[in-house]
Amino acid sequence: MEPTTLAIDWITFGTLFGSDLKTFIFTITIPVLCGIFIVVVGIKTRSPGPTLMATIFAGIVLGLSLSIDTIGETTSDTINQYNDGGGGDFVQGDQ
Template identity: 65%
Template structure:
């Protein structure tokens, strides 16, 4: 039987292109795009509600991209759990 990986390791693929490229994307492009997003929403709507929601959304995106290593480890553990689970029955799956 062949083993099949259910999820690609995108961080490793990005590192294959070069650590400088990955650093540039995560430390420069994503924060700049989040800032541009907030400015565009603020100038287009000229209302505090949508601008505040844009700030919150941009913060979530920026925060998740900054913690990519933690997300990678958590996702990898989940995939391994389901790959090796096989015939095990977890309480509540019946």
């Protein structure tokens, strides 16, 4: 019996349209929106504090979006390890 996928995440949905769409979103659109976010916060507040915090937040979002493949691989490895019963015969306890 073949497994049936009832729902997919939006990244897989975008990949079904082609890897060009996924690449466009993660390497062009998100960095541009982060830059716009920093500029808008800087113009609206005219203060270095909120602009600095916006820059830090945009840097975090940008870093996570550019490393989405690494995060996906790590998550898949972790899920596979737990599905296999923890990855080995030896289970470390509290001793």
